[in-house]
Amino acid sequence: MEEKPYRCDTCGKSFSRSTYLTKHICSDAGEKPHHCDICGKSFSRSGHVINHKRTHTGEKPYHCDICGKSFTDSSYLTQHNRIHTGEKPYHCDICGKSFSQTHNLTESQTP
Template sequence: MYYSYLARHVRTHTGEKPYECKECEKTFRYPASLGGHVTIHTGEKPYVCKECGKTFSCPKYFRRHVKTHSGMKPYECTECGKAYSCSSSLREHARTHSEEKPYECQHCGKAFRHQRYFKKHVRMHSGVKPYECMECGKAYSCSTSLREHKRTHTGERPFECQHCGKAFTRHASLRGHMRTHSGERAYRCTQCGKAFCWPSSLRKHVRMHSEEKPYECQQCGKAFWYPANLRGHTRIHAGEKL
């Protein structure tokens, strides 16, 4: 038994992932992780919350969800005092203060604070979109994007603000909305100190300091900071009235 625990631990150093999913070829360090992943393809969600009935395919996310009902938040940020029910959420939050982005794409160099966003990004390079909507045929590289898309068909908005009752299709949208009530601006520019509610707003702002203009017109080569500006410019070539 000692050897099996040691062998599992060693994989965290070597990066070895010997357990492969037959559906999508994704690999894992541990058989339990593979077992949890496979349920994504089968649609099976055996872990049911007794409090609210929400179901989960992965035991890790199920345990994390259960803590939200207990109200216990033992993991507190020493920087701003914000507390969380699980240590992984605190670690992710801490990166908003440190600007640490440990997950870097080997294809384009883009870095991420959170592993889940990094994994989504990597699939964009591979072009693999195994998650298809049965309603309209649109395909996605990750299951969460498909679930979010399905709500455009059903009209479901499961994420509701406890302050004003406004509901959202995505949890990320609810989190951003909650900041309008709390006034929290966790994303701060290191150049000028200006703070933002959304990481995307900070990224847009930073381009003004770097003069980076990544959105280029294919017709004339003019470049813009934001995609909305490029779209507006493109209409000039198309002859549309603005």
């Protein structure tokens, strides 16, 4: 198991690298130092502003090898691929169902 000596004083989450902790602290504190130079919207992480800029440019660099659909973010492609594979990695301990997306699991657990 990977050692995680860097701990957030706010929420207690631990990290293996100090840079990960620093990025996390920014998001805990609500800091948004990264700005879109097109619309001015602010983000806590540089990767988020990169993905956001694609909404302005229309760039969709992640492509499904099966159906050709394109996405702005690699996580959207991963989520999409589950349509083809049938993978449902999120399991509800309450109802016993499995889901392909976390938000469906959350909805299942909400009364």
